[in-house]
Amino acid sequence: MSERAVFVDRDNTLIEDPGFINHPAQVKLLPGTVEALRRLRACGYRIIIVSNQSGVARGLLDEEQLARVHNRLRKLLEAQGVVGEAIHYCPYLDGEEAVVEKYRRDSELRKPQPGMLLEAARRRDIDLPRSWMIGDRVSDIEAGAAARCRTVLVSPDRSRYNGRIQPDHMASSLLEAARIVEEHQETSGKPRRDSAEEPDRKLLTEIRDAVQRQQRRDNQDDFSLVRLIGSLMQMLAIVVALWGVVGIFGGQHVAAIPRLGLAIFLQILAFTIYIVRRKP
Numbered sequence: 001m002s003e004r005a006v007f008v009d010r011d012n013t014l015i016e017d018p019g020f021i022n023h024p025a026q027v028k029l030l031p032g033t034v035e036a037l038r039r040l041r042a043c044g045y046r047i048i049i050v051s052n053q054s055g056v057a058r059g060l061l062d063e064e065q066l067a068r069v070h071n072r073l074r075k076l077l078e079a080q081g082v083v084g085e086a087i088h089y090c091p092y093l094d095g096e097e098a099v100v101e102k103y104r105r106d107s108e109l110r111k112p113q114p115g116m117l118l119e120a121a122r123r124r125d126i127d128l129p130r131s132w133m134i135g136d137r138v139s140d141i142e143a144g145a146a147a148r149c150r151t152v153l154v155s156p157d158r159s160r161y162n163g164r165i166q167p168d169h170m171a172s173s174l175l176e177a178a179r180i181v182e183e184h185q186e187t188s189g190k191p192r193r194d195s196a197e198e199p200d201r202k203l204l205t206e207i208r209d210a211v212q213r214q215q216r217r218d219n220q221d222d223f224s225l226v227r228l229i230g231s232l233m234q235m236l237a238i239v240v241a242l243w244g245v246v247g248i249f250g251g252q253h254v255a256a257i258p259r260l261g262l263a264i265f266l267q268i269l270a271f272t273i274y275i276v277r278r279k280p
């Protein structure tokens, strides 16, 4: 018989999130985490941690450091009797922020895509409509819903939530989320989508993917053109500055001053182009 699971986001749901954790000493469980996981295990759920780790693609940590961080997390939980949790992560990121070529790509594993949940379900024979996704972000809720799990948003304030898909439940902490799962576990799972709705969903996904691909192409074009103009300005500034310096050494002080002024102007222009380019 298929198992049930609770998929849990890592950062700011299970542990504190100081931003791109890359050392085991930074792993700190949030209050109530152990109690929440114990309750979920007692209900018979497998606990599967699913985490976007774009820091790997951004060059802020490597997979060995990440493994040490996750070992620390496992040890902290095991020390309090919570054992056997699986950890899935996505190291990929698309776009120029991904400075590590190997990890620069769009991935079905990266939430809000449901890839990590689907992969875990396939490996462990998990019944997704009878399972749950708990997390603190829109991407967690969207990934859970796309995998047909029930969802709980962990957030102190529902009004801050601006996702396209609403969570099934809302909790102020992981512990409260665990209580909600306990309370609703015996109700039937999420209904499967009917056949009329499925094509619409597929079409919407295709449209969204096409728009994202076009946006990426536009960004790349923009990047190439602006970078070229900025580089030309920079080179021109250097040439004019050298022209000014040659004038000074040649005793043409009066002629050199406007040349140096022009060089400074071109340099400022080049900086401005780079700064404008970096704005989102």
Ligand SMILES: [Mg+2]
Pocket (backbone or CB within 6 Å): 009, 010, 011, 012, 013, 135, 136, 137
């Ligand atoms: Mg999170």
